[in-house]
Amino acid sequence: YERSRPTVKRWATHPDWPEPTGKRGRWNTYPASAVAAWVEEHVKYPTVQLDPKGWFTAQDIEDANVGVKAGSIRSDLSRGRWPEPDAQTREGAGLWKGQTVKDVLEKRRRYPTR
Structure with a gap:
């Protein structure tokens, strides 16, 4: 493992x-x-069920129940542990392609909960 x-x-x-x-x-x-x-x-994250060609904000990713919160994405982004957005909305919010999210979550560790 x-x-x-x-x-x-x-x-x-x-x-x-x-x-x-x-x-x-x-x-x-x-x-x-x-x-x-x-x-x-x-320990393992659930399989990501996002359209690989779709565009997702941090909140969209959280709402998809892939095992990571929007706040964690923003925190990890500032620490260099989450990739820079593939694009941005007009308001400046980050947008990631579904494939980008899937790739990063496959490498991300999850910690057991009690």
Whole structure:
């Protein structure tokens, strides 16, 4: 899952984390299918269902329920963690193509909620 050992150890404290099936040395082992299901439910973003050729504001992206808030987009944009808008509205609001949003969300990490 391309995460550090401390991150996975933190995941393992989540109440829904699968039960260990044994040990390898001092480390617990878990069924791969149960871990994959947990990651799918708690860590991965939902598949982006935006028209790849459509244009979307930060609020449109939030309203599409893709797992990121408009405020987070604006914050990440100011920190260089979100791409610059592909265009702007007449009022100056950023517009991103659906494909741009899909590409950035596929690389973005999601943090488990309790």
